[in-house]
Amino acid sequence: MKLAFALEFIDSCGIRRSDIKFLRTDAIILSTPKRKMQLAKKGLVNVTRESLHKPKAWFFPRETVLEESAGQGEIFRVFDCKLPVQEKNGVLFDQKPRHRPHLMPPCEIFREGECDVTELALKLCAEKRRFCITGSAGCGKSTLVKKCLELLGCTVTARTHVACRQFDAAETLSRLKHRVQKGFFNSPLCVDEVFMAETALLDVLAKLSLHGNFMLLCGDDAQLPPIEVFDNVPRFLDSDLFKCLAPVIIELNVCKRSCSLLHDFNMLCRRESLEHCMAQARAIFQCEGEPDISLCCDNARRKQINEETNRRLAPESAQLLESSDGPILLHEGLPLVGCRIAHGILNAIWYTVESFDEHTLHLKDDRGLAISLSLEKAKSCLQLRYALTVHKSQSKTIL
Numbered sequence: 001m002k003l004a005f006a007l008e009f010i011d012s013c014g015i016r017r018s019d020i021k022f023l024r025t026d027a028i029i030l031s032t033p034k035r036k037m038q039l040a041k042k043g044l045v046n047v048t049r050e051s052l053h054k055p056k057a058w059f060f061p062r063e064t065v066l067e068e069s070a071g072q073g074e075i076f077r078v079f080d081c082k083l084p085v086q087e088k089n090g091v092l093f094d095q096k097p098r099h100r101p102h103l104m105p106p107c108e109i110f111r112e113g114e115c116d117v118t119e120l121a122l123k124l125c126a127e128k129r130r131f132c133i134t135g136s137a138g139c140g141k142s143t144l145v146k147k148c149l150e151l152l153g154c155t156v157t158a159r160t161h162v163a164c165r166q167f168d169a170a171e172t173l174s175r176l177k178h179r180v181q182k183g184f185f186n187s188p189l190c191v192d193e194v195f196m197a198e199t200a201l202l203d204v205l206a207k208l209s210l211h212g213n214f215m216l217l218c219g220d221d222a223q224l225p226p227i228e229v230f231d232n233v234p235r236f237l238d239s240d241l242f243k244c245l246a247p248v249i250i251e252l253n254v255c256k257r258s259c260s261l262l263h264d265f266n267m268l269c270r271r272e273s274l275e276h277c278m279a280q281a282r283a284i285f286q287c288e289g290e291p292d293i294s295l296c297c298d299n300a301r302r303k304q305i306n307e308e309t310n311r312r313l314a315p316e317s318a319q320l321l322e323s324s325d326g327p328i329l330l331h332e333g334l335p336l337v338g339c340r341i342a343h344g345i346l347n348a349i350w351y352t353v354e355s356f357d358e359h360t361l362h363l364k365d366d367r368g369l370a371i372s373l374s375l376e377k378a379k380s381c382l383q384l385r386y387a388l389t390v391h392k393s394q395s396k397t398i399l
Helices: 002-012 034-045 055-059 117-126 141-149 173-181 199-210 240-245 260-269 274-284 299-313
Strands: 020-024 027-030 108-111 131-135 155-158 189-192 215-219 248-252 294-296 319-323 326-330 335-338 350-356 360-365 370-374 382-384 387-389
Touching (some): 002 034, 117 131, 117 141, 117 248, 131 141, 141 189, 141 215, 141 248, 173 199, 189 199, 260 274, 294 299, 299 382, 299 387, 326 382
Parallel strands (some): 108 248, 131 215, 155 189, 189 215, 294 387
Antiparallel strands (some): 020 027, 319 326, 335 350, 335 382, 350 360, 360 370
16 A cells, blocks of 8 residues: 555656566665656655655655655655666565564553543543454443444444444444445444454555544454464554554453353463363353253354254254255244345344244344244255354354
8 A cells, every 4th residue: 555655656756657667565666867766765755654645745845854864764765776687577586685664653551450441431532542442252342332432423333243233323344345445434433343354354444544534443352363364464453553543452351241250261261272271161161951052163063963953852843944054944942043144134143933834934033123034035044053153153142
């Protein structure tokens, strides 16, 4: 993105694209007359984070920049050098490795118990300062966010439909992405479950940050990150992008839910090994009988548990429904979960069978709202809920 702005500025200096001898993600090599080169160098050195998205403003240097600058700017570094001579398939071999300077200061962290986090959050909202609310499940992140939203007239967005349902009016990050791409968005933003977002959606937040939009981020930094194939990429909480989006962090660490065992175990998982956590889970959470819901890491095991439990618990009067996920024996009280967004069904939302006939299935969701759809349509958007993958259990407290 920085290079895109740099190319726009270079065009404004009258430098032709034919004068660009080499272009890659971290460097531009030019061969131009001295006058145009001095104009481009002076403008690039004077770029700041506030003026980054306004290339035409780079022509007006700041008073704080030294006239005898060696080329070290806040955003760009400019050097006078000879053109490289060794090149093969567009790759240069004689360039010395450059280490990117650390430009962003560390985030300010305020922890619950050390200060009044509610008062601090409301103060930051009133001052329109970006910040992030983080903490484990049950610490009251959503409650604090809702108090902040009472002061703000902003758009609420989240990574999943399940997370969106915690708020009266919210949309997914994917839908927000399309609005930003079409240029239909320019307002304060609240992002829930931000640590679940993948790089393509974080790019949307990066673009909005260039326009100075107010942002309130919220999420559990110990959640599993999205599955992406990148090497040597820091986690989002440690990245420069996060420091730019939320220079202030409010960390919640006091359990607000009735079951403190879940909270203590969640905090244990943040610092101990998997083997130790599994041993503690077996020692702490001992229950008799079968679990209401089994959490699985893969779909094959989920389908196996669902089919076995459904066959065992279904009455003789159950009706067979051949769904895309496997056979379902329908009966009253059968637990189901949405697997895709279609026909009024939402992904990862829990449903319970109320009744059915030869052609229609009547359901109630986890909020008690009635939904009816044909059995033919239900085949493609519903699954059994005796077993779930960890992703479908988002925002649920499961014992």
